[in-house]
Amino acid sequence: MSDLKMLVKTHGAGVFLELRKRLQSGLLIVGKDVAKSPADVVVTGGDCSLHILTPRGELSLKLPAGVTFEQGSCLPTPAGESCGDELHFRLRISVTRSADEDASNSVLETLRAKETYCFYCQSCMSRLLEDRVFKRVLPLPNGNWNAIVDDWCCHPDPFARKLLPRVEDCLLGDTFLLLARDSSCEQTLTEEVSPVASEDAQDSKKTCRRLKLVSCRSCSSVLGEAVAPKTLKLYITQVVVEPAVGDREPEASLNRSLFLERTVAARLLSISNSMSTFHFSVQTPDGKAFLLLWLLNSDSITASVPERCVGVESSISSLALHSPSPRAARALKLLYTVCSDTSAQQREIVSSWEVNAIGHPVVLPLTVCEELLQVIDDSNSSLAASMRCMRSYKVAYLSL
Numbered sequence: 001m002s003d004l005k006m007l008v009k010t011h012g013a014g015v016f017l018e019l020r021k022r023l024q025s026g027l028l029i030v031g032k033d034v035a036k037s038p039a040d041v042v043v044t045g046g047d048c049s050l051h052i053l054t055p056r057g058e059l060s061l062k063l064p065a066g067v068t069f070e071q072g073s074c075l076p077t078p079a080g081e082s083c084g085d086e087l088h089f090r091l092r093i094s095v096t097r098s099a100d101e102d103a104s105n106s107v108l109e110t111l112r113a114k115e116t117y118c119f120y121c122q123s124c125m126s127r128l129l130e131d132r133v134f135k136r137v138l139p140l141p142n143g144n145w146n147a148i149v150d151d152w153c154c155h156p157d158p159f160a161r162k163l164l165p166r167v168e169d170c171l172l173g174d175t176f177l178l179l180a181r182d183s184s185c186e187q188t189l190t191e192e193v194s195p196v197a198s199e200d201a202q203d204s205k206k207t208c209r210r211l212k213l214v215s216c217r218s219c220s221s222v223l224g225e226a227v228a229p230k231t232l233k234l235y236i237t238q239v240v241v242e243p244a245v246g247d248r249e250p251e252a253s254l255n256r257s258l259f260l261e262r263t264v265a266a267r268l269l270s271i272s273n274s275m276s277t278f279h280f281s282v283q284t285p286d287g288k289a290f291l292l293l294w295l296l297n298s299d300s301i302t303a304s305v306p307e308r309c310v311g312v313e314s315s316i317s318s319l320a321l322h323s324p325s326p327r328a329a330r331a332l333k334l335l336y337t338v339c340s341d342t343s344a345q346q347r348e349i350v351s352s353w354e355v356n357a358i359g360h361p362v363v364l365p366l367t368v369c370e371e372l373l374q375v376i377d378d379s380n381s382s383l384a385a386s387m388r389c390m391r392s393y394k395v396a397y398l399s400l
Helices: 002-011 145-152 256-275 344-355 366-381
Strands: 015-020 025-031 042-046 049-054 057-062 067-069 075-077 086-095 116-121 127-133 136-139 169-172 176-180 189-196 209-216 222-228 231-235 239-243 279-283 289-305 315-317 330-338 360-363 393-399
Touching: 015 049, 025 049, 042 067, 057 289, 209 231, 256 289, 256 330, 256 360, 256 366, 256 393, 279 366, 289 344, 289 366, 289 393, 330 344, 330 366, 366 393
Parallel strands: 057 315, 136 169, 279 360
Antiparallel strands: 015 025, 015 289, 025 086, 042 049, 049 057, 067 086, 075 086, 116 127, 116 239, 169 176, 176 231, 189 209, 209 222, 222 231, 279 289, 289 330, 330 393
C-alpha cells in the first residue's frame, strides 16, 4: 500500500471518485490512459462496493457501510477543458445513515472529568503523563480571544492568570490542552527557550517574546510550550491521550502524516459545526498566518487510484486519497493557499483575508504547519488534473 501511496503522489489519478452523501450523487473521472471513450467504461455495484470495468481490467472500490451504487445511474458528462485527458461520469448513490457516522475520536471531544488518562508522545509513544484524573475539563474562550485582548487592552492581559488550570484541571483550546505540571514531568519532558519575533516590532505591546518549548525527553519532538512555571500547553497534533486501563500498553501510533491529517480534519469539522465558520487561518504561535483553508464540504467519500495501479490490484479499498489506510473514510474538501506564495494573485487573496479578518485562527507549531502543508500538497498532487484548482485556490481533501 505504501507503493500505491507514492504512485498516487507522483502520477495523479488514473481513476478518481468523489461521492457526496448529502447530494446522493458522485463524480467518476477516468484518465484516457486507462480508457479511450465512455463506451470502454462499465460501472456496476455490489455489496457496499463499486466495480469499474475498463480495458485495463476490473477495479473494485470498497464503499463505506450504508453507501450503495444505484445500478444503471452512471452516465457520461462533459469534461470541459479536460476532455482531451479525462472521461467524466455522473452517478447516483443511496445512503443509509450509520450509527457511528458522527462519532469523533478527537481528544478534545472525548476527554471527561473524573476519568483516568495517560498521555503519550505521538512520535515515539513514550509515556509523558501517567494516570491523570481531572476534576474539571473546561473549554477556553475559543479562537482569537487572546489576540483581541492584546490589541484592545492598554494594560497587560487581565485574564492571563485567570485562564490557567488548577492542579486537577484540563482546559481545552482549539488545538491544545492546558494542564498543571507535576514532578513526574521532570523525567519525561525537557524545556528549551526559543525566541519568537513579533510581526510588528514597533508595537511596544508586541515586542519580541520567547517561547519555552516543551519536548519529549525520549525523542526530542516538540510537544508544546510552558506557558507558566507550572502550566503545560500540549498541542493535540503532538500527543496521544488514552484512558488508563490497568497495565494495558498503548495502541501502536498511526503513521505520522495520517495522524496529523485526521486530527486536524476532525478539529476543522468540529469548529465549523460549532461556530458556523468555514474559513481558517493556520498560524504559528507568534500569530503569523501560514496557510489559509476554506472548507467546502464534509460529506465527501473519495478514492484515487493511480494509472499504473488500475488493473494491477483487483481490489483497492476506498481511500481518503493519499491515505495508506485500507478503510473507507469520509473526507473534508478544502480550498487552500499558502501565505508565503509571492504571486500577485495569491498575495491578493491573503491581503483580502487579512483586511476583512476572515479566517478562524488555528494555531500550531511551525514544524507542524510545515507538515500539514506537505500532507495537503500530497493530497492535491494525487487528484485528477481537472480537480486540482478552483478559482485562484488549490484543492485538497483531508480524511476524517
